[in-house]
Amino acid sequence: MLLISCPYCGPRDEHEFAYGHEAHIARPTLEQQQTMSDAEWADYLFMRKNPKGVHFERWVHSRGCRQWFNVARHTVTHEIVKVYKMGEPAPKLEQK
């Protein structure tokens, strides 16, 4: 069981949260959409990093304050390296 620190509510049990998959995937702008190939669409829609290491992902405090935020989590050790708010850039981390 993970102990996740909601940026608003502080540390809460994992079962209060829902997982929102990889963070920082920007939707193509309307302008980009005019000229995007199928391969580029497929990349946006389906291709994910799936790293063995630190993964930047979204979580929502669904049983609490219902806010979305970002988590940098190590996919092997489950260590939560950093929690940061929506809209903030991914933190630069030392490679583990």
Added chain:
Amino acid sequence: MANAYARRSALQHFGLTAAAAKGDVAGADLLIGEAAHRTIVNIRGDGGDAFKAAVRSVTGAELPVTPNTTAAAGDFRILWLGPTEWWVVSANVDSAKLADDLRQAFNGQHAAVIDVSESRTVINVSGPSARDVLARGCSLDLHPRVFGPGQCAQTGLTKANILLDQVSDNPSYDIYILKSFADYLWQWFWLVGRDFKFAIRAH
């Protein structure tokens, strides 16, 4: 709001008034009861100065902007739910009137007022063993150095989603629960309460 004559509390079928009359309230270390028909009005907005002023003009209370805190004044209590969301609750002010007053106070602002009184009931748990009972189904640390009066939290209690509001340091907790889950949660308290000296208190 439902007409008063048609209103049934979510736990009425347990015969709580009769059970309360039979219980040993003085000898109990755990008291549970239903505080039914509470007025609950959900308000949304940016929490800025104009929003705060509108809330103050209706309730007399200062909007709590620190996460998971509450404010109280007169008949009203305000509970923080999220950075842009609060509940204004009251035991005796009519919900339709409160919603109307808030709507008027927010006039011209980007805000929302929704009367959600009929969605939930309140189970009050108090007494020296209240913390021990909650610890059996809730992962929050309720130790007085961490959680006390003036704080609230939305969390899970034995798989049900609740809002927990500590109303005094007896301790006494108001647990807001969806009416459809109230029967389940009451039976859980009934089951767990057998390990304590518990009595039902009429509200």
